[in-house]
Amino acid sequence: MASTFNGLEVAKRALHTQQSALYTTGHNISNANTEGYTRQRVNMTQTGPYPPASRNRPEIPGQVGSGVEAGSIQRVRDSFIDKQYREENTKVGYYETKADMMTKLEAILNEPTEEGLSQSFDLFWQSLHDLSTNPEDSGARAVVKERANAVVDSLQYVHSSLEKVRANQKDEIGVNNSKINSLIDQINQVNEQISKIEPHGYVPNDLYDERDRLIDQLSTYADIKVDYRASSGQPSAIAQGIATITLAVDNSDVEQEGNDPVVLVDGGADVELGSSDAVNHLFTDFDNDNNLKAIFFANPTEGTTAESLADDYENQQFIYSDNFNVQGKLQALIDGAGYLTDFQYGGADDADYTSAGEINKIVTNIDTMVSQFITEFNAVHQDGYALKTDENGNPLQGEAFFTGTTADTIAVSDAILNDVDLIAASTTGATGDGENAIELANVYTKRVEEYLSYEEGDPAQLDDKATIKSYFESIIGEMGVVAEEANTMLNNSQILRQQVSESKQAISSVSLDEEMTNLIQFQHAYNAAARSMTVVDEMLDRIINSMGLVGR
Amino acid sequence: MRVTQSMLTNNMLRNISSSYQSLGKYMDQLSTGKKINRPSDDPVIAMKGMDYRTQVNQIEQFERNIGEVHNWMDNSDSALDKVQKGLERLRELAVQAANGTYEEGQRGNIASEVDQIKEHLLDLANTKVNNRFIFSGTATTGNAGEKPYELNDDGTFANPINTDNVNIEVSNGTKIRVNVQPDSIFTEELFTDLTEFSEALKDGTDDEAIGEFIGKLDTHIDNNVNARADLGARQNRIDLIENRVKEQLVTAKDMMSKNEDADLEEVIMNLTSQEAVHRAALSGGARIIQPTLLDFLR
Numbered sequence: 001m002a003s004t005f006n007g008l009e010v011a012k013r014a015l016h017t018q019q020s021a022l023y024t025t026g027h028n029i030s031n032a033n034t035e036g037y038t039r040q041r042v043n044m045t046q047t048g049p050y051p052p053a054s055r056n057r058p059e060i061p062g063q064v065g066s067g068v069e070a071g072s073i074q075r076v077r078d079s080f081i082d083k084q085y086r087e088e089n090t091k092v093g094y095y096e097t098k099a100d101m102m103t104k105l106e107a108i109l110n111e112p113t114e115e116g117l118s119q120s121f122d123l124f125w126q127s128l129h130d131l132s133t134n135p136e137d138s139g140a141r142a143v144v145k146e147r148a149n150a151v152v153d154s155l156q157y158v159h160s161s162l163e164k165v166r167a168n169q170k171d172e173i174g175v176n177n178s179k180i181n182s183l184i185d186q187i188n189q190v191n192e193q194i195s196k197i198e199p200h201g202y203v204p205n206d207l208y209d210e211r212d213r214l215i216d217q218l219s220t221y222a223d224i225k226v227d228y229r230a231s232s233g234q235p236s237a238i239a240q241g242i243a244t245i246t247l248a249v250d251n252s253d254v255e256q257e258g259n260d261p262v263v264l265v266d267g268g269a270d271v272e273l274g275s276s277d278a279v280n281h282l283f284t285d286f287d288n289d290n291n292l293k294a295i296f297f298a299n300p301t302e303g304t305t306a307e308s309l310a311d312d313y314e315n316q317q318f319i320y321s322d323n324f325n326v327q328g329k330l331q332a333l334i335d336g337a338g339y340l341t342d343f344q345y346g347g348a349d350d351a352d353y354t355s356a357g358e359i360n361k362i363v364t365n366i367d368t369m370v371s372q373f374i375t376e377f378n379a380v381h382q383d384g385y386a387l388k389t390d391e392n393g394n395p396l397q398g399e400a401f402f403t404g405t406t407a408d409t410i411a412v413s414d415a416i417l418n419d420v421d422l423i424a425a426s427t428t429g430a431t432g433d434g435e436n437a438i439e440l441a442n443v444y445t446k447r448v449e450e451y452l453s454y455e456e457g458d459p460a461q462l463d464d465k466a467t468i469k470s471y472f473e474s475i476i477g478e479m480g481v482v483a484e485e486a487n488t489m490l491n492n493s494q495i496l497r498q499q500v501s502e503s504k505q506a507i508s509s510v511s512l513d514e515e516m517t518n519l520i521q522f523q524h525a526y527n528a529a530a531r532s533m534t535v536v537d538e539m540l541d542r543i544i545n546s547m548g549l550v551g552r
Numbered sequence: 553m554r555v556t557q558s559m560l561t562n563n564m565l566r567n568i569s570s571s572y573q574s575l576g577k578y579m580d581q582l583s584t585g586k587k588i589n590r591p592s593d594d595p596v597i598a599m600k601g602m603d604y605r606t607q608v609n610q611i612e613q614f615e616r617n618i619g620e621v622h623n624w625m626d627n628s629d630s631a632l633d634k635v636q637k638g639l640e641r642l643r644e645l646a647v648q649a650a651n652g653t654y655e656e657g658q659r660g661n662i663a664s665e666v667d668q669i670k671e672h673l674l675d676l677a678n679t680k681v682n683n684r685f686i687f688s689g690t691a692t693t694g695n696a697g698e699k700p701y702e703l704n705d706d707g708t709f710a711n712p713i714n715t716d717n718v719n720i721e722v723s724n725g726t727k728i729r730v731n732v733q734p735d736s737i738f739t740e741e742l743f744t745d746l747t748e749f750s751e752a753l754k755d756g757t758d759d760e761a762i763g764e765f766i767g768k769l770d771t772h773i774d775n776n777v778n779a780r781a782d783l784g785a786r787q788n789r790i791d792l793i794e795n796r797v798k799e800q801l802v803t804a805k806d807m808m809s810k811n812e813d814a815d816l817e818e819v820i821m822n823l824t825s826q827e828a829v830h831r832a833a834l835s836g837g838a839r840i841i842q843p844t845l846l847d848f849l850r
Contacts, residue, residue: 126609432691435719513557
């Protein structure tokens with residue numbers, strides 16, 4: 001026979017459960033605009049029926065239900081979509097940074113315009129032609145000198161601006177490095193908190209949200225892999241567990257014995273969660289020219305720096321910069337700042353490796369072009385005769401017009417700066433002969449194989465069929481293609497991320513309409529449960545106060 | 553699919569911002585008049601644009617060079633015209649002096665006129681335009697700044713004369729000679745003949761001997777006419793080249809414009825339709841945010 005007060009108990013359980021559902025709905029509504037919040041729902045389960053199957057069960061027909069309870073409160077989330085989202089997020093991080101950098105490069109090189117480097121070359125070319133028609137005129141000579149200075153200034157400006165961008169990228173790596181390390185630490189902290197709650201059977205939904213939010217942020221910087229391990233003790237079946245975060249690199253690229261994977265946050269059973277032992281921070285080791293040598297992964301203990309790790313590289317886990325193929329913001333920045341290829345700690349000497357990276361490449365290409373230009377221009381200039389004469393009245397042979405070998409060292413020679421009559425416009429030495437000036441102008445537009453300084457098969461030279469002009473155009477074209485690709489890929493990855501994010505929101509985000517509906521639903525259930533309690537109350541009132549009065 | 557308020561608002565914001573981006577792009581095209589503003593907009597157009605710019609700059613320079621050529625030729629021609637007049641006067645004088653009716657004093661007067669005309673021709677040979685001697689080959693500054701033509705008493709040149717060509721490039725790879733070769737007209741022979749002519753007039757009475765100078769002067773007049781004909785032919789050629797270069801400039805500018813200039817009608821159309829889309833997006837956005845179930849519950 002069921003208890004007299006069974007009805008009260010059932011109604012009370014219903015009241016409690018509906019109440020907790022109402023509160024959870026309230027929690028959802030409150031967090032409708034919270035970044036990274038996942039809507040929660042109360043999993044209502046029936047409580048065990050009466051009588052339970054047992055030896056001394058009362059002999060009543062059938063089992064009577066005993067009501068409802070809040071079995072658990074669960075996040076509505078699909079972890080598979082999380083994975084997709086992070087993959088796309090990594091790509092967006094990479095292309096966003098790259099597109100941003102390429103935009104800066106385009107602004108620096110400023111082509112095609114009436115102000116760019118090629119315009120200053122064009123003006124120099126024109127001034128040489130003016131000189132060829134007026135070789136005896138010191139005005140035309142002064143213009144050549146000034147236009148040459150303008151070319152030098154443009155080249156130096158381009159060079160220093162590019163180097164400045166590289167230095168900025170390096171600084172940005174530093175800032176992002178600390179952000180990454182801070183995210184790693186925070187995830188570690190959350191892991192620790194979760195590990196203290198889960199063994200008791202609780203499901204810490206809000207901590208999960210917090211951790212997912214942090215991991216999402218971390219995925220902007222580098223491609224990562226997340227694995228979960230169940231907590232010790234008595235974790236709930238729907239508990240997520242402790243996260244272990246590894247860098248998604250090819251393990252053979254990791255320089256350390258055993259090629260162990262790079263673990264950023266260790267959620268293993270044998271480490272003390274929340275301590276510095278459970279994390280590996282990133283340390284970036286640069287050379288003096290802002291090129292990245294390698295990235296080290298080490299416990300953040302007092303006094304650990306990239307230098308101290310590099311000194312002890314044999315015992316450290318690290319990845320050489322040219323092997324660091326992890327998409328994400330970090331790689332784009334490394335590509336911008338520059339890195340060393342074929343570099344090895346303890347390797348022979350500097351000659352073994354070269355610097356690479358998008359900006360380095362442009363700097364090197366411009367330097368190659370400038371060096372070729374200086375060599376040939378000087379060769380042609382030395383082939384001609386100046387207006388100035390020696391003590392016997394014979395015209396002087398031309399000397400080097402430009403000094404230096406690269407875009408940052410190029411300069412008009414002091415002799416020319418002091419005396420424009422030393423510009424060798426003449427092929428014969430006659431004052432009215434301006435044909436060498438035309439030859440000088442042609443240096444910009446003639447093919448390498450026609451150079452005076454041409455040497456067949458010299459690898460330092462440009463291609464035989466190339467001209468200085470076409471080479472510079474190809475530098476701009478190449479940069480344009482890279483920038484175009486970065487922009488397109490940014491757009492594509494943003495669209496993909498948007499789609500994934502949409503499916504993620506379709507599952508996890510709070511719909512106010514839905515919550516209002518639930519609110520009413522649960523309110524009605526609550527009210528009905530209260531009514532059922534009133535009915536039981538009236539029943540009891542009948543039994544206690546109004547029964548046994550028969551015949552009175 | 554489950555759609556929530558935050559999805560709608562996020563989408564709306566994203567769409568409005570991409571709509572702004574398109575508006576910005578069209579505004580850029582409209583205000584700069586260019587299809588592309590950076591190489592990544594279209595690398596091929598950017599590379600071609602650089603090439604066309606250089607081409608236009610070079611052709612403009614060739615036009616300037618041609619101006620310089622005209623300068624040389626026109627000045628040479630006007631000098632030669634004066635030489636012609638001088639030589640014709642000399643021939644008249646020679647014919648007069650040779651007919652035997654003049655007495656010694658009159659021949660002396662003719663001799664002094666011949667001397668003056670010789671000086672005049674010498675001045676013409678030393679013609680200086682824009683601070684350079686134009687009948688001195690490539691030695692345009694003369695003899696270390698001194699006049700290139702200086703005569704000894706017998707009419708021979710005190711210094712050798714530079715006879716090299718002065719060439720100016722007038723279009724890619726085409727150089728044209730702009731000076732009159734000095735040895736075609738201002739020859740040493742001219743000046744020695746004139747000196748001898750004047751000597752013969754001063755002390756000789758030999759009509760025969762004076763008569764010979766008529767033939768010599770005819771040769772010099774011929775030389776001058778030939779030099780002018782040659783100059784005229786080159787002037788014709790440079791006119792042809794100038795026309796071609798001018799056409800090239802128009803073509804190059806046209807190509808440059810076709811390559812990178814925005815089609816304004818198209819841009820304005822695009823801008824207008826984008827504006828309409830933008831307005832629609834904004835008004836749609838205003839509606840999306842408003843109502844929830846809450847507004848209808850009581």
